[in-house]
Amino acid sequence: MTRLLERGGVSLEASGSVLRVEGQVGFEVATALAEAGRGWLAGQPAETAVSFDLTGVADVSSAALSVLLEWARAVRAAGLTLEAVRLSPALRRLTDLAGLERLLPLAGAAA
Template sequence: MTALLESGSVRLEADDSVLKVEGQVGFDAATALAETGRDWLAEQPAGSRVTFDLSGVADVSSAAFSVLLEWARAARTAGLELQAVRLSPALRRLADLAGLERLLPVESAAA
């Protein structure tokens, strides 16, 4: 994994086709996360498959979902296929409540 961003209590890493976030994603870090991830996505070859891994996000955070949706939009713009989204249990509960599994390829808890 290559560290792309460390800001306060959050870290963004990339490895091959995976963007991985760990820590607490608050609105203070959301802009930097969104921009850094968007830049990384723009560098990937068109047609590539990518995965967003937020399984290491500590808290329920609407800021994390804002970043996730921005990355999904950036992936589409870059001609990338969003293969999977991995969420922490807390984020998964919020995604279920919000119905985000209809918009994103959220992996099941067993995956």
């Protein structure tokens, strides 16, 4: 497991082909989180299948959704495949409310 970012109680780690976020994602850390994830995604070999694990994301704001969508764009730009997205229950509800569930390969029911 590689720690890509630790800031303001939020951590981003890469393990195999999975980006894992834990903590309270707010706008004060969203830009750094998005950049760290984009950098990791850009370094993956083309056609790699990657997943995002946000089951450890505590309180939810639209900042977490912004990061998630930015990473989804980075996946496409790097020629990767987004295999699965795992969300915390609160983030899953916000994603459903925003109508984004159609755009992401959400894994199972709310975790």
